[in-house]
Amino acid sequence: MVRRLIQKAAVLVEALPYIQAFQGKIVIVKFGGSLMDNEQYVDSILRDVVFMHSVGMKPVVVHGGGGHISQEMRAAGLTPRFVDGYRVTDGEAIKLVERVLVDEVNVMLQAKVRGFGVVPAGHCGREFGIIQVNKFQPTVSSKPGAPSKPVDIGYVGRVERIDAGPVLSILDGGRLPVIACLGLGADGATYNVNADEVAGEMAIALQAEKLVFLTDVGGLLRNREDEESLISTLRIADAEKLLDEKTAYGGMIPKLRACVKAVRHGVHKTHIIDGRLTHSLLLEIYTDKGVGTQLVP
Numbered sequence: 001m002v003r004r005l006i007q008k009a010a011v012l013v014e015a016l017p018y019i020q021a022f023q024g025k026i027v028i029v030k031f032g033g034s035l036m037d038n039e040q041y042v043d044s045i046l047r048d049v050v051f052m053h054s055v056g057m058k059p060v061v062v063h064g065g066g067g068h069i070s071q072e073m074r075a076a077g078l079t080p081r082f083v084d085g086y087r088v089t090d091g092e093a094i095k096l097v098e099r100v101l102v103d104e105v106n107v108m109l110q111a112k113v114r115g116f117g118v119v120p121a122g123h124c125g126r127e128f129g130i131i132q133v134n135k136f137q138p139t140v141s142s143k144p145g146a147p148s149k150p151v152d153i154g155y156v157g158r159v160e161r162i163d164a165g166p167v168l169s170i171l172d173g174g175r176l177p178v179i180a181c182l183g184l185g186a187d188g189a190t191y192n193v194n195a196d197e198v199a200g201e202m203a204i205a206l207q208a209e210k211l212v213f214l215t216d217v218g219g220l221l222r223n224r225e226d227e228e229s230l231i232s233t234l235r236i237a238d239a240e241k242l243l244d245e246k247t248a249y250g251g252m253i254p255k256l257r258a259c260v261k262a263v264r265h266g267v268h269k270t271h272i273i274d275g276r277l278t279h280s281l282l283l284e285i286y287t288d289k290g291v292g293t294q295l296v297p
Contacts, residue, residue: 015286022285023056025209026171030199032064033251034216035275036105043112045214048281049176050116058171061113061178062202064195065105072100083153084138085254089192094155097192098124101180109178121175126184126191128166131198133157133183133191157183157191159198162205196251200258204265211262212284213255214275219293220256224249234295236260259295270295 029049035041052059069087070080073096081088089097102124113120125131136158137150170177179202181195196213203211220242222229234242239260242248248256252272259270273280273292283291 015282018286019055022209024058026058026060026206027052027210027212027285028060028062028199028203028206028208029212029214029281030062030064030195031214031275032195033066035214036063036065037067038276041275042109044278045275045281046109046112047116048279050113050118051282052285053118053176059176060167060171060202060206060208061109061176062181062195062199063101063105063109063178064181065101068105069097069100072096083151084140086136086138086153086156086194087192089154089156091155094190094192098182098190101182106178106180113176113178119175120178121170121173122178122180123166123170124180124182124190125193125198126182129163129184130166130179131159131181131183131193132161132163133185133193134160135185135187135191155185155189155191157185157193159183159193159201162198162201164205167202167206194254196254196258200262203262203267203270207266208262209268210285211259211267211270212281213259213270213272214280215251215255215272216274216276218274218277219272219291220248220252222247231293234293236263236295236297239295256295263295263297 031045049059049061073080073093076096078093106122110120110122123130134157136156137152139148139150141148167177181193181198183191183193185191199211218227218230220231222231239256243256255272262270271284271292271294273284277291280291
């Protein structure tokens with residue numbers, strides 16, 4: 001018993017320099033996807049976020065909810081469709097996306113944060129013009145060898161600007177922002193926005209100390225079939241090489257792009273870590289070794 005208590009005390013002592021160093025620092029924490037489908041993972045992540053908030057850091061939660069959206073679309077008789085990785089979001093679909101992200105996922109996350117003893121401030125990104133977007137049309141080819149052309153996929157946006165003011169006001173008020181990734185278009189309409197892109201742009205706008213992506217893998221792997229091929233530290237040039245050589249894959253591509261851009265624009269460090277691992281956030285930020293992949297200048 002005494003030995004276990006001593007070990008716990010040693011962990012706290014190891015964490016102390018990090019707690020002191022990150023006092024008042026902003027950290028963007030993005031999660032969604034399959035992690036959102038597992039309540040145990042959501043609880044573990046939000047407990048870590050609440051801990052960070054409680055010891056003086058300023059975490060900002062940015063979330064998606066793709067699995068929930070697809071499920072609700074099917075239940076409503078709609079077929080989820082994607083073009084070049086982007087969800088086709090027509091007028092009917094954007095109403096459903098907004099309902100799921102704002103009224104279901106965001107409300108659920110707020111309730112959990114409040115249950116852990118911290119006051120959340122849940123927002124849809126279009127509120128107060130926090131996330132301002134341009135309509136996005138991916139350029140694709142209809143068949144191999146054919147010229148590429150823009151394709152209209154509905155209410156899908158790319159970030160034009162993040163207004164940091166409302167988020168900083170929330171942080172200064174001692175609350176924990178929980179932001180759903182919907183943007184405000186120049187036409188006043190609501191647009192669906194990629195959550196990885198939003199997290200990266202949010203980190204730049206707030207000049208965050210860290211940007212953390214929580215995923216359902218151990219980090220960035222050189223070989224996606226081999227968990228032992230984890231890349232623990234990357235420099236910008238190495239990350240760009242992985243993107244150019246298409247070594248990065250699937251959902252890692254937008255995360256890695258966001259990491260590169262964020263570091264180039266002043267974010268100190270970016271991290272891609274396994275959200276399934278209990279206390280992965282705390283291990284990454286408050287211990288000497290850390291877990292997952294970090295990208296540095």
